[in-house]
Amino acid sequence: xxxxxxxxxxxxxxxxxxxxxxxxxxxxxxxxxxxxxxxxxxxxxxxxxxxxxxxxxxxxxxxxxxxxxxxxxxxxxxxxxxxxxxxxxxxxxxxxxxxxxxxxxxxxxxxxxxxxxxxxxxxxxxxxxxxxxxxxxxxxxxxxxxxxxxxxxxxxxxxxxxxxxxxxxxxxxxxxxxxxxxxxxxxxxxxxxxx
Numbered sequence: 001x002x003x004x005x006x007x008x009x010x011x012x013x014x015x016x017x018x019x020x021x022x023x024x025x026x027x028x029x030x031x032x033x034x035x036x037x038x039x040x041x042x043x044x045x046x047x048x049x050x051x052x053x054x055x056x057x058x059x060x061x062x063x064x065x066x067x068x069x070x071x072x073x074x075x076x077x078x079x080x081x082x083x084x085x086x087x088x089x090x091x092x093x094x095x096x097x098x099x100x101x102x103x104x105x106x107x108x109x110x111x112x113x114x115x116x117x118x119x120x121x122x123x124x125x126x127x128x129x130x131x132x133x134x135x136x137x138x139x140x141x142x143x144x145x146x147x148x149x150x151x152x153x154x155x156x157x158x159x160x161x162x163x164x165x166x167x168x169x170x171x172x173x174x175x176x177x178x179x180x181x182x183x184x185x186x187x188x189x190x191x192x193x194x195x
Contacts, residue, residue, distance in 0.1 A: 025192035027064075027163065028055040033186020035072050041180040045096050046075035050184055056106055064106045068122060072098040072184075084132070092134045098173070099127040102149060116163075117154040123147075126173045128180065147173035153188065161192040 031054050037045035052070030059065060074096040085092045102124030109117050126147040131140040153167035165188050173180040 025161075025194045026055065026057040027066075027190040027192050028053070029188060029190030030054065031068070031070070031167065031186045031188045033167075033184055035074065035182050035184045037074060037180070037182045039181045040178060041182060042077070044077055044080045045182075046077050048072065048074035048096075050100075050186065052100070054188065054190070056104070056190075062108045062110065064108070065104070066106070067103045067124075068100060070100040072100060072182075074098075085134075088134055088136060090135045092132055094133075095131045097129050100147075100149075100171075101125050101127075102147070104149075114157045115154055116157065117152065119152055120150070120167070120169065122149040122169075126171075128173065128175065143175070145174045145176075147171060149184075155188065155190070162190070163192070164189045 030052065032051040033049065035048050035050050036042075037047075050070050050072040052068060054066065054068045056064040056066030076094045076096060081092060081094055084094065102122035104120055104122035106118045106120050109119075111117065124147065125144055127142060127144045129140060129142040132138060149169045149171040151167065151169035153165055153169075155163040155165035157163045167184075167186055167188055169184050171182050171184065173182075
């Protein structure tokens with residue numbers, strides 16, 4: 001009898017620890033904010049914006065897995081554009097952008113209130129594109145590289161099915177020769193679906 005009770009208890013604990021049974025709701029939504037190039041990439045790009053979709057499936061109360069799909073549009077550093085125009089001998093119009101597709105993991109820190117701070121790590125691919133137009137013609141270059149993002153954020157649960165917050169991330173894209181690095185800061189709005 002005792003062995004059956006012990007076996008039942010062990011099975012209950014195993015089921016509770018299993019992600020499929022301990023999972024919470026899936027959160028889907030959108031993010032929007034600013035990107036700021038840094039390092040050598042900052043000599044080429046200036047502050048721009050990003051926006052896209054995000055989603056996280058909660059494995060348990062503290063850990064979730066998901067992904068981000070974002071479009072980044074960068075400004076162009078004045079000095080870089082002026083040097084390029086001088087080298088070509090004509091005025092130029094430069095545009096820089098990237099598409100980010102990165103699976104992520106989030107770890108939420110235990111708090112007693114409705115505000116939930118978290119750490120985030122994402123690893124995936126960034127497709128970067130540079131387009132140059134001038135009276136001499138136009139050219140564009142696109143490449144896809146591995147990259148990662150790492151940072152912190154916080155969500156305030158407005159209800160059981162809605163949360164909003166802010167996120168600060170450092171991105172490093174393994175572009176040719178050396179990495180292209182940037183920071184993003186943005187707002188997040190998410191809606192819970194499922195249990």
